[in-house]
Amino acid sequence: MAQQIAVERRMRLSRDRVLRAAVSLADEVGIGQLSMRRLAQELDVVPMALYKHVANKEELLDGMVEVIVGEIDPAAGGTDWKSAVRLRVLSARRVLQHHKWARQVLETRTKQTPAVLEYMDSFIGMFLAGGVSVDLTHHVMHAIGSRMWGFTQELFDSPAIPDGEAQAEVPPGVQAVRFQQMSVLYPNILQIATAARHDDDSVVGHGCDDQFEFEFTLDLLLDGFERLHSQAWTSKHAGPERG
Amino acid sequence: MAQQIAVERRMRLSRDRVLRAAVSLADEVGIGQLSMRRLAQELDVVPMALYKHVANKEELLDGMVEVIVGEIDPAAGGTDWKSAVRLRVLSARRVLQHHKWARQVLETRTKQTPAVLEYMDSFIGMFLAGGVSVDLTHHVMHAIGSRMWGFTQELFDSPAIPDGEAQAEVPPGVQAVRFQQMSVLYPNILQIATAARHDDDSVVGHGCDDQFEFEFTLDLLLDGFERLHSQAWTSKHAGPERG
DNA sequence: ACACTAAGGTGTACGGCGTACACCTGTCAA
DNA sequence: TTGACAGGTGTACGCCGTACACCTTAGTGT
Numbered sequence: 001m002a003q004q005i006a007v008e009r010r011m012r013l014s015r016d017r018v019l020r021a022a023v024s025l026a027d028e029v030g031i032g033q034l035s036m037r038r039l040a041q042e043l044d045v046v047p048m049a050l051y052k053h054v055a056n057k058e059e060l061l062d063g064m065v066e067v068i069v070g071e072i073d074p075a076a077g078g079t080d081w082k083s084a085v086r087l088r089v090l091s092a093r094r095v096l097q098h099h100k101w102a103r104q105v106l107e108t109r110t111k112q113t114p115a116v117l118e119y120m121d122s123f124i125g126m127f128l129a130g131g132v133s134v135d136l137t138h139h140v141m142h143a144i145g146s147r148m149w150g151f152t153q154e155l156f157d158s159p160a161i162p163d164g165e166a167q168a169e170v171p172p173g174v175q176a177v178r179f180q181q182m183s184v185l186y187p188n189i190l191q192i193a194t195a196a197r198h199d200d201d202s203v204v205g206h207g208c209d210d211q212f213e214f215e216f217t218l219d220l221l222l223d224g225f226e227r228l229h230s231q232a233w234t235s236k237h238a239g240p241e242r243g
Numbered sequence: 244m245a246q247q248i249a250v251e252r253r254m255r256l257s258r259d260r261v262l263r264a265a266v267s268l269a270d271e272v273g274i275g276q277l278s279m280r281r282l283a284q285e286l287d288v289v290p291m292a293l294y295k296h297v298a299n300k301e302e303l304l305d306g307m308v309e310v311i312v313g314e315i316d317p318a319a320g321g322t323d324w325k326s327a328v329r330l331r332v333l334s335a336r337r338v339l340q341h342h343k344w345a346r347q348v349l350e351t352r353t354k355q356t357p358a359v360l361e362y363m364d365s366f367i368g369m370f371l372a373g374g375v376s377v378d379l380t381h382h383v384m385h386a387i388g389s390r391m392w393g394f395t396q397e398l399f400d401s402p403a404i405p406d407g408e409a410q411a412e413v414p415p416g417v418q419a420v421r422f423q424q425m426s427v428l429y430p431n432i433l434q435i436a437t438a439a440r441h442d443d444d445s446v447v448g449h450g451c452d453d454q455f456e457f458e459f460t461l462d463l464l465l466d467g468f469e470r471l472h473s474q475a476w477t478s479k480h481a482g483p484e485r486g
Numbered sequence: 487a488c489a490c491t492a493a494g495g496t497g498t499a500c501g502g503c504g505t506a507c508a509c510c511t512g513t514c515a516a
Numbered sequence: 517t518t519g520a521c522a523g524g525t526g527t528a529c530g531c532c533g534t535a536c537a538c539c540t541t542a543g544t545g546t
Contacts, residue, residue, distance in 0.1 A: 013494075036533060048534075049495050057533065082465050089461055107350050132472050139478060140468050212478070218332055220467040221460075222325050225383050228463075229375050235382060235455070256523075279504060291505075292524050300504065 013045060015053040019063040023099065026064065031101035036060075061105050066115040068102055071095045075122055081130025088123065089144070117186050124188035134191055142213040143220060256288060258296040262306040266342065269307065274344035279303075304348050309358040311345055314338045318365055324373025331366065332387070360429050367431035381435045385456040386463060 011017070021043050026034045036057055040047040054060045073091040076084050096102045109116075120141075127137040182190045254260070264286050269277045279300060283290040297303045316334040319327050339345045352359075363384075370380040425433045 035531080037531085046496050048497080048536095051534070052494055082469055086461065086465060090458075093457060104350055107347055132468070133475075133477070135478055136468070136472060136476060143464060143468075214336060215333075216478075217464075218329065221386060221463060222329060224463040224467055225375075225379070225386075226325055229379060232376075233379060234376070235378055235459075278502080280502080289525050291507095291526080294505070295523055 013043065013049060013053055015063070018043070018050055018053045019060070019067050022060055023064050023067050026101045027099055031104060034101075058111075062109060062111055062113050065102070065105060065109055066113050068095055068099050069115040069119050071098075072119060075126055081126050081132060084126045084130070085123075085144075088126065117189065121186040121188045124191075128188060128191070139213060139216050143217040256286065256292060256296060258306070261286070261293055261296045262303070262310050265303055266307050266310050269344045270342055274347060277344075301354075305352060305354055305356050308345070308348060308352055309356050311338055311342050312358040312362050314341075315362060318369050324369050324375060327369045327373070328366075328387075331369065357428075360432065364429040364431045367435055371431055371434070377434055382456060382459050384435065386460040 018039070022034065022039055025039055025042055029038075036050055037047045039060075040050055043050075050060075054063060072095050073088065076087050124137060124141060127140060128134065132140070179190075261282070265277065265282055268282055268285055272281075279293055280290045282303075283293055286293075293303075297306060315338050316331065319330050367380060367384060370383060371377065375383070422433075
């Protein structure tokens with residue numbers, strides 16, 4: 001009987017419910033107004049209750065990113081890589097537009113969460129499946145990633161596999177296990193990462209020539225501008241390349 | 244005599260000293276650790292003293308941006324627009340790399356401060372002086388700006404001239420005066436902005452077709468990727484366009 | 487039916503934040 | 517010398533994230 005009454009009671013909290021509530025609260029009031037206290041209030045719960053489901057606010061934000069990354073359409077099959085990538089990026093953009101706080105949060109994220117890794121892996125997969133070389137795909141990811149998204153940016157700069165521990169603490173063999181896991185979960189990321197570092201000691205090491213990546217994209221854009229300019233391109237008539 | 248002792252005393256505060264101290268504190272300890280209280284401590288002063296020189300923390304951050312934008316090299320004269328732009332962007336990048344907090348702060352800035360406007364004006368000037376059309380320059384600024392910088396992004400979306408006031412409050416004729424001021428201070432920005440909106444009612448209005456700008460850049464990149472791919476480009480041998 | 491256990495929710499408290507407001511103090515012009 | 521005003525101070529308020537000890541509830545094995 002007391003259990004019948006319980007039906008009337010507040011639904012039980014869950015990590016998922018917390019994250020979704022956080023996303024819609026941020027949608028409504030902006031990320032600046034999203035506090036643990038306010039979120040708790042929205043869920044009709046005392047602030048500390050949230051900490052049974054997320055470790056702290058950082059993890060909450062990570063979780064929110066996971067939620068919205070999940071809203072991006074999966075890769076479209078059956079077309080050339082270019083159209084597939086185009087569609088996907090536009091879908092991602094739609095999501096980011098809907099959650100206006102996302103760009104800002106993305107910029108500050110440092111941890112690689114599963115949904116993000118999976119998204120990137122599948123993104124890379126579109127190029128590789130289309131026959132684009134691993135080398136070019138690598139640079140392309142830098143160009144697309146850091147400019148459109150912000151959160152690809154650090155993938156190759158810092159270890160892709162989270163290892164907050166100092167290297168000294170990593171037991172021998174653990175690297176190998178992680179490598180194994182990566183190769184199953186995110187084969188494409190691994191391919192890109194290892195190709196980039198094949199003459200380096202570490203496996204998924206710190207690095208990439210940042211300056212090179214930056215100039216790669218810069219020159220790609222500048223060359224594009226120049227081409228349009230020399231064609232007397234005009235926005236009136238068409239998009240790039242069709243002028 | 245008491246004045247002789249004053250020589251030994253703490254130097255007087257000034258807006259400039261506050262801003263510079265804030266920049267170097269952020270450089271040292273990161274933006275997350277930059278608080279009014281900590282900054283005051285660094286300046287050997289009580290927290291509230293800072294408020295005699297900056298209105299609030301937002302304005303402090305705006306001021307910090309002003310400071311570092313001032314560190315970007317001026318436009319190089321005597322070369323083609325492409326090289327000039329290239330040099331300038333790389334200079335800007337150097338500055339952003341030196342102040343690691345800058346990207347993040349830039350993303351959250353909403354106000355258009357003079358140094359930023361001046362930088363953009365002169366940036367636009369490089370294209371126009373090189374003979375690039377106003378139309379193309381407009382789109383180019385969107386492409387370069389929002390992707391490399393983040394803070395060009397909103398220039399054409401929100402009014403370039405700060406008007407926190409609701410439109411109703413703006414006395415008639417004030418718009419005209421501002422327009423006049425703009426045309427003197429930032430002629431190039433004005434040119435771009437007005438060209439973009441010549442068939443609209445407002446002068447420096449809200450707008451631009453966001454979606455168009457986004458796809459413009461996306462396609463520019465994708466077309467670039469495709470071209471490199473079809474050339475079997477490789478990072479081993481050269482940068483873009485030289486493969 | 488009951489006691490046990492772990493997971494989930496609570497209450498209190500602490501140190502930090504930005505900043506409003508009233509107040510002193512030192513400097514300089516008249 | 518005086519008076520005004522810019523610049524520095526002290527106190528206080530209401531937010532924030534979250535540590536820690538506690539209580540409640542739901543689900544289990546007997």
